[in-house]
Amino acid sequence: MEQLVALVAFPNALMLYVLMDIVIVLALLLTIRLLAGSQSKVSVSDELASKDNAAFGISVAGRMIALCIVLSAIVGRHIGQGFDIAALGMLLFGTIGILLIKLGRVAHDKVILHRLVKDEAIAKRNTAVAVVDASSAIASAIVIYGVINWVKGTDTQAIVAIITGFFVMLTVLLVTTRIYELRFARNNQVDSLQGQLRKGNLALGIQHSGNLIGTALVVSGAGDILQYDAATYVTNATGWLFCGVVGAFLLALIVGLAKRLVLLGIDWKQEVDLQENTGIATLEWVLSVGIALIVLGIIRF
Secondary structure, eight states: OTTTOOOOOOOTTHHHHHHHHHHHHHHHHHHHHHHTTTTTTOOHHIIIIISOOHHHHHHHHHHHHHHHHHHHTTTTTTTTSOHHHHHHHHHHHHHHHHHHHHHHHHHIIIIITTTOOHHHHHHTTOHHHHHHHHHHHHHHHHHHHHHHHHSOSSSHHHHHHHHHHHHHHHHHHHHHHHHHHHHHHHHOTTOOHHHHHHTTOHHHHHHHHHHHHHHHHHHHGGGGTSOOOTTOHHHHHHHHHHHHHHHHHHHHHHHHHHHHHHTTTOOHHHHHHTTOOHHHHHHHHHHHHHHHHHHHHHHTO
């Protein structure tokens, strides 16, 4: 058997660390579930079971997977340092992750998509808004994941760097969203991107979801080309912001070219913006996220 299966050496007490992390993860996921309806003052059970509100389920699922992404950067980070330090690290970063995901939803609602009343739209089963809401949470988590892997330790400097990276991510998403809004307005004089989302254009929600997640993936790669210095707060912030804006701009150019090649002969802007073609929107999502993953792979080479 040893000749057929060659396993790497595992640290002592690994299973105990894993069990402890799983218990904490489940507790934090339960916290996300309990907080899901607190802001809009609705019953989670009622929305999911009684009303069968798919939009609400998509929104909550986005926050849960976002938390899992953040926690995946923390699990195993403190193995061998003692159970108390490991538990404290998981709880600390997990709590910060929950707070930043919640803050990110509020900021995305009030600043980035300021013409939408997100919770009201989701309560009315608007799946387009729900998809964008879930994607904004996932985008936040992807960048937080990148920052957590970039920083060292669990001290105050690391926490400041994580929070700084989060606000950089919001800035980049704000800029890119405004650019996509201008593109939409140029091609559709009678309506706006947020107006179409408010009307429930699921295809546009899927397309914009790809923009958000793809941009976040590229921004998260900044940690692979920036040096971490716990004492240089301003340099850390400006470095992430510069890399994020440049990366988002380059991604938009490459994805735009890819769409013109892959969707040659198709008026994909009109198909998604006005005809709500979810098939083409899904292809655009794949191109945005797929090319972002390729760019990320090149950065990490």
